[in-house]
Amino acid sequence: MAAITNALAGGSPADIVAVLREQDGVVLDESITRSAGDAEVLAHELAAAGDVDVIVAIGGDGTAGEVARGIYRATTHLEGGRPALLVAPGGTGNSNYRCLWDDEPWPQVVRDVFYTGDHLRKHMDMALITSLGTPALLGISAGLLPEALTVSRTLRSDGREKLAEAALLALRSYRAYPGRVIVDGELFAETDILAVLIGGSRYRGGFLELLPRSVLDDGLLDICVVSATMSREDFATSCVNGTLDTAAGSSYRTGKNVRIERTDGHPLQIDHDGELASTDAASVEVEILPSAIDVLASPRTRVWSDQRIETIG
DSSP states (O other): OEEEEOTTSSSOHHHHHHHHHTSTTOOOEEEEOOSTTHHHHHHHHHHHHTOOSEEEEEESHHHHHHHHHHHHHHHTTOOSOOOEEEEEEOSSSOHHHHHHHTTOOHHHHHHIIIIIOOOEEEEEEEEEETTTTEEESSOEEEEHHHHHHHHHTTOOOOHHHHHHHHHHHHHHHOOOEEEEEEETTEEEEEEEEEEEEEESOSEETTTEEOOTTOOTTSSOEEEEEEETTSOHHHHHHHHHHTOTTTSTTEEEEEESEEEEEETTOOOOOEEETTEEOOOOOSEEEEEEEEEEEEEEEOTTOOOSGGGOOOOOO
C-alpha cells in the first residue's frame, strides 16, 4: 500500500497516517506532497510501476482529485490490474470521503478494508474538462460555488464550518450571470444562473447534498442548473436537505457531454475537486470518463448502479 499525503491539508493528515502505521501486516510507503500537482505525479509513478494494490489519498478533495488523475492517466492504456484509490478524510470538506464512506470513522474504515473485508471495490466515473484537459473526481461547478471557495480563503474558521460560513456569505453577495447550458447537443437551460453543478459526488463542502441522484458508475454526468428565480433561502434549504433536484427553479438531468456558457462574454469561473480552475474563456465543456478508476467504498453507501432501488406503483 502507498499513501500520498498533503501535510498542509485542512484536516488531520498526521492522525490518518498514524492509524495506518498502527496496523499489523500493513506495509505503508508514504510520500509527502510539496506543492500543487505533486500528488498527481506521485500517483502516476506508483500506478505505472504496477506493484501497489492500494493508493491512499490523504488530504482534501483536491488531493483526492490529483491522485485520481494520476492513477487514471497512468492506467488508461495499461494492460492488467490497476491500484484502487482509498480516499481518507484529511481535508476541510471531505466530500469524496462522505460520498464513498458516509463519514464512517477512519479507524473503522481501515479495519473494514484490511481486516474484515467489509468494503466494495468499484469502478468509478470521472469527468473531463476538455478545454483544460483535466479529469475531475468530485465534480465541476460554475456560479455560486466558485464564489464561495473564493470567500473561504478570507476566513479563519476550520473544517466544514468554514465552508458553511463561506457559502452563506457568498449567497448574500453573489450576482447571477446570464448563461445557457447545453447537454448532449440539446439546449437544457437558458436563464440567469445561480449555479451549475456537475458530478460526480453527491456532496460539496462535505455537508451540502447538491446532486442527490448521482450514481458513480453509470457512465453519466448528473447536471443541475439553478436559476436566479429560486430564492437564496430556498436554495440554501434545498442544498442542506438534499432536495435541490426537485426544488422550483432548478432543472436536473443526466448526460454524457455538457457545455456551460456565459452569454455576456465574461470569463466563466469554475471549480473542480474543490479547487478554483484558471480559465479566461466564456464557456467550458465537460464530458464523462466512464469507469475511469477503481475505488474502495462502504457497502452501505447507495451510490452504485447495482444498488438502485426501483419504485413500484
